Amino acid sequence: MISTEELINDCVLFQSVTPTEMEELLYYSEAEEFSEGSRILDEGNSTRYLWIIKSGSCEVRKKLANGSEQTLTQLSPLSVFGEMSFFKPAPHSASVVAVTDVEVVRIPGREFDQMLKEGAQGAQKVVFNTVRIMSDRLRMMDKWSAEMAESCGSQTRNAEWHDFRSKLYSDWKF
Template sequence: MDQSTADAPPVSPADLEVCPAFAKLTNSQRREFLDLASRHRFSAGETILHEGRETRCLWFILSGSCEVVKARPDGGDRVLATLDAGALFGEMSFFSPAPHSADVRATGECVVLRMSAENWEVLEQIGLRPAFHIARQTAAVMSDRLRCMDEWITRVLAETSDPTDRAKRTDEWNEFRSKLFGA
């Protein structure tokens, strides 16, 4: 069942060329995906994903941009990243069911595709090859994001001026990494 928003523009297989996740798919395979995805338009400032909620959807930005925003303990927000057309988000909760770790909100008008976990299962049944290529590209995105986070934290630790504080934080980081990669 198509759950696209009424004001979302139609999307053709050629429109998916903006997203690397669809690069190796044929137009027929892109059509299979589009038949199962829903289209949505968001205005500037609208929240697409809410931190703490679980939607189990994979999102692809076709036009516009979004920002990934993490709530701070003091009640403010911290923008973690800006995602432009071609980017995907929601992958962590999609492939490993859990609440979203941050909000994602539109920075201007944007058009996105949403693939639900239920429709993903249908895609796997009718078109395993497209599902494989999209999942593989998603894994590459997740890997790149993890690598960037690792490099950033390593740089922050190196820039910590107090040697005692740096040693303590480095030990914490190493302990966290051993849990992360040992699990």
């Protein structure tokens, strides 16, 4: 199991957070355990928590049109999830399922919002670090999507991909 010191030192979410700021964040956080096979988040539902895995591993799964689920990635200790619905309340874009017994720490959105309102430095650092995490994920997704479009080999598909990418990065109108 990950200690509080390891959370501060090794979890990207808490990079540059001081021990005092971490105490404040953990004061409002909740610990929870899930057994193997438990669904921690369900795609389409909406909760406002920022989750950090202390022990165990999970899979992020996306529903397919045929009703089955595709595993997108595996999460290990110190991984963070739930950030999209945490910072912009919306239904979860994927499910998170415990592959082993899992222990998490989660930060409730309401308390986090209050910390930000009060100017808590630790909360501000978490926001900044989340932007970094999401930027890394978007960069990986962009690379993967470009490789996928290119592998199709079709001029039409490549043109569709470039049109989508242009809209995504400029005007967001679909």
